Amino acid sequence: MIRSMTGFGRGEAPAPRGKIQVEIKTLNHRFFEISNRLPENFVIFDDKIRTEVAKKIKRGKVNLSLTYEGPRKASPKLIIDKDLARRYRKLLLQLKRSLKLKDDISVSQIISFPNVITVEEQPKEEVKLWPNVKRALDRALNSLLKMRQEEGKRLYKDIIKRKNIILKEMFLVERRSKLAIREYRVKLIKKIRELSTGRISLDKGRIELEVAFFAKNSDVSEELTRIKAHLGSFEDALRREDEVGRKLDFIAQELHREINTIGQKTGDYKITQVAIAIKGEIEKIREQVQNIE
Template sequence: MLIIILMGDKMIKSMTGFGRGEANENGFHVLTEIKSLNHRFLDLSVKLPKVLSGLEDRIRLKIGESIKRGRVEINISLEAYEKSLDSLELNYDLLNQYINIIHDLKKSVNLTDDIKLSDILSIPGIIDVKSVNVDIDNVWTVVEKALDMSIKNLIDMRVLEGIKLKDDIINRLDMLSGIIDKIEERGPAVINEYKKKLETRINELIGGELDQNRFLTEVAVMADKTSISEEITRLRSHISQFRFSLDSSMPVGKKLDFLTQEMNREANTIGSKSTDLIIINGVIELKDQIEKIREQVQNIE
């Protein structure tokens, strides 16, 4: 398993996964969590404390270096174990305005109640919570370590899931190849059956000897119209490209999605050219397997 994970950069990856990382350094504790889901492009969502807002661009760049596709959500929390990251400040201007208003009210309506501390603390906005200034480069050193760890854990999970996807897709490609072989084998038999039926039908209608030239021409026209050799060749080429791409070190999800569309197109063409029940049933099996492959491809980076 360790060998597989270390080879992660040479294998296809799923777009789904989760990674967690922590780092303690320079008086700070940083926790990063990354979750990724399927998406056509790279879509990043970064949630972090206000004090770290200046690091968002660095975080996005860091993620983009390792992850190319998926809906990626990054949550980062920061704690300082030597001092608080927040400070409380009393809003004296607002407090004085409230006190003056209260004094005016007491005079105007002859109130005698004293102002209590609890009354002051309950005034909205009277105490402000402000973030203290921190050395952003100093914090980035800790954030980057936690981020690297969470990215590695995420990629490890995506690689393991990618292995499962690859195994399933290869099995289905093998099934596709088997179905294609059966369809191809059926092709000549369909022409021979058509030839016999046509000959029998002509004899029933006109009797006597056939005009062999016209008869063979008609059979040749039929064979040309129903020929699926080009579609079979392209299907096998697509399958070969599919297998090759599954061993690529680059993100191949979009390419594989395109190949499944092309395979489906060839299967549809074979179906439209044939009236033979065996071939039609083979096309149905082809389309079923291609659709299952397409569903798996949607998970690949």
């Protein structure tokens, strides 16, 4: 069954001394595109998250955000290398004596030298949280897919309804096209009689030739046959499980082209009106198809 490209999903998972929450929002897009918004310490999972999302979503724009509610990060620990500070002070004193300087040596001067004060590297606990992130991500994806499938069912029902309307209207075109030829023949004979006022005998052979010419130029049977075939392919594609949005869009374009040809070929007002109505239904189908994965 088809799936919509629009949807929203949220998933949560417990984590040590906190919880992880993932939210995913998807929109229409010609291709697959993902944008992740992650806390600084969770950027290490960016590639893994993209891979997991791509397994479930094949088309559409994906906006994903991850939040982590846990204990406040501890302040970094500063380490003073006293031995190094003493050596720097000793060198400064030697320099002071050799240059006969009178300036005092300050603490700020000593700590400005490299490695006198360093920041202790804190272990990155987030590295261990991938299973928790994966759990929250899976729940968000499942919630999203459920919503996209529900919307897909609604789209399916609407498109099938419009497809059936088109089939019904096509039957009217088919029936009307045969009547139009007979009506053209009657009108042609009537017009000749009105113009001749009885002075010219009717040339039945010429009349039949004109009628045949009209029938040939206004024949839409091939277009009707192709439209029926396209509608059959359209419904088959709607029932498939894989991504069919682009194929459905192509078929809808072909339907639009065929109905345009019918409108251009026919000289019958009633057929033209029906063709306009069919075109309206096709346009609505094309709008719906833009939202199918």
